[in-house]
Amino acid sequence: MYSKAYRRWHHVKDKTLKKKRQNLRNPVILARLSALCEEFEHGLHKSAENDQKLQVFNEFHLSFFNNFDAAESLWRQFEKDAACFIYQRFSFCRSWHASVGKKTDKTPHIVAVQDLTGETVMLVPLCLEKTRFGTVVSFAGDGMADYLAPLVQDDFAQNITKAEFQKLWNSILATIDGNIDMVWLDRQPISIAGVRNPVSLLSSFDFVSSSHALKFPRAANWSQCARILRSGQTTKKIARRFAKLAGQGEIELVEITGAKARQDHIHKLLVLKVENLNQSGILHRMDKPDVARFYGALVGEETMQDDLCQFELRCGGKMIASVLGFVHHGTFYYQISAFNKKDFGRYSPGLLLQYQLLEWSFSRGLERFDMTVGDEVYKGDWSNETTTMVTVAQVFSTAGRLNYTYRRAMLWTTSKIKKSPRLRKLVMRVMKKADNIVTMPRFELHGMARFQKNLKEHSQGH
Template identity: 25%
Template sequence: MDNSKHAFDVRIDNAFDFLSDEYAALFNDSAATAFQHPLWLHGLYGKLAPGVGAKPLIVVVRHRASGTLAMVLPLLRLRRGPVRTVEFADLRVSDYLAPVCTAQVFSDLLQDEKACLELRRLVKPFDLLRMPKLPDGRIPLENLLAAPRRIAMDTNAYSTVLFAPFEQWRANALDRSYQKELAKKSRQLHRKGAVSFSCCGDAASVTEAMEVMKKLRGPRFQAQGDGDLLQRPEYFAFYSEVAARGLNSFVRLYVMKMDGEIIAAVLGLHHGDNLLVIMSAFDIAGYKNQSLGALTFEQVARDCIERGDHILDFTIGDESYKRLFGAKPSPMWSVTQAGSLAGSVALLALKQAPWIKLAAKRMAGYKLLPARISTRLR
């Protein structure tokens, strides 16, 4: 018997501790993204999932010989109407989804047929398996799940490469006419009062910034008809806890102030040498002619460069402002699999009837639905 082909044990552990030392070590060595960070998943399973009626489905894979952690696949079970779905731990707050393991371990796992069959058995039953927001093909999740080949999503992610000094990056990334426009807007803004830009450094400043973000975002998203996640208590609690616990390490919360009052805020996740922008808010009504969002992101880029970061990642969404900062698109991928007739009908409907997605988006303020609502201001 070739033991190398039976090297893994696969189990469901819905009480898995994402703050444990073994998960921290696995995450640090893995090809996972910021959205699988210990603090992020701890908050998502502990705060967010119970609030929206999602049930954990945490697949834990260990090396059989040593018992050490090899992979964690953070999933959820949800009911969307009559359809039972299994999907990544996302709940509309994560932009990139990935199993937590190294590429080599994933490759080895695919060679363990018994482990693969057990994993596929454990995630059942489901009507629909949904794995969107896959950033690339380095880890072919569809092979592990015996699912159909991945397909491109109808949206991209955007990131810009940073380098020092800031002035050189700015000259290279921004169109010359846009540089002049922002310089003009900056002068206009500074004539209105004392402008400051900083990164929150303590719990009190985080609390203040999150409350202001909630206040600024509500009317804007309500006017767009989408609603805003921060207006929902369970989501506000999730983002606030992640921001507070991850401050000065995993999280950066930037604020721009006018005469001591916050007029703009940007929440980002720091992972490796990347900063991922996940949420922002601006006092558009008070500064509608000053391009407040662009001026804020310009200062975010400056701070990242001064800290030695190499990538400013604007994450998912085809908003036009991202290209103005030299951001390039990267395709995103989705894996779906029907597990029943009801799942096949639901999958066909989502593919063939765009109005269903629109209806789901408009109802998202009343209950959790498949549509993803952007968490950023355009």
């Protein structure tokens, strides 16, 4: 296969030859065109065969890096114009690897795809993990990122076919040394900022949840925008809640800035989030030590400061709700939120916080408000875009088949528990009882006490 430019030129040349043959004109020009065509084809194949450093697939060649430092320059340059999420930014992925990836022995394998002009058209930040069921290939950020996807150039993603990408993907996997037992790429959106995600062209199955976002309509001000999105009755209901809350004190949305203030804020936010999830009977892993390590490292990342959004909604100086978000390429990402349900639960603090953040995003000219992955009711209330999520899985060995079966079973179980309140309550009761059983001295701390101890140790390290 040759480039589009060549195919287009070849088509024009064929038409010219046909016309010239029919009219029996300019035989010298016809001979010259044929010679040029043969010369071009010979030069193209010779260039591909002689350059041993390039791994050529059609019009692409691959280069790969086994550490983040080696890929930093190319990655940071490409992310400026590529279609990507905040979760595929270099700073995000490096923070993830430093705080989480290294702890779980995940080795980076970053693949850059270039066309024959040397222009990067896709960057795939993969990681290799040694598990009890063999070597697994996944995306960097797994476990912390809501979306896992490559960084892609628009034209490349829109024009490559399924068969072409399958061959390219096989070439990408061939750059990995050693045997691969399984590829597991979950949380794959079918589109990346409106551009088709080429990874979703691979064989896949639906993820347990979709993602939801709001694309702001054109409006003169936020009040007009809110009336376009929701009925007048809904906006009046929200206004009444704000009016009732105002009776308790002045309402303000406070942005958290400064290194120390941001670290304190994220630690308090995580503690409050764990309390909210436990009270709601929702299964989660927010109390795991790697979560605190990751968000502490991310908030402290110097190159992420302009993209971090940390807010508290306060009434009379008291915190009602707290949130961590990101801004990237005209989109606000609603990442973690938690609420003071004990003192302000009757005022629907989550609804009020979301409304304030929507107004904040609109007033700053952002195009989208991404509520990320999950099918919660509040996301459906305000979203006007829903993106299907898929999981790409490939098995290459018996160990990989065991790993695949285990993961599919866990996904199925999790989806059933999420859909059944009775099952959720049963599982939470079992977990609470297990949490209170002390079998060995090293398991002396459990639940919230253990989580707060981890946070305290982490904060002392800063």
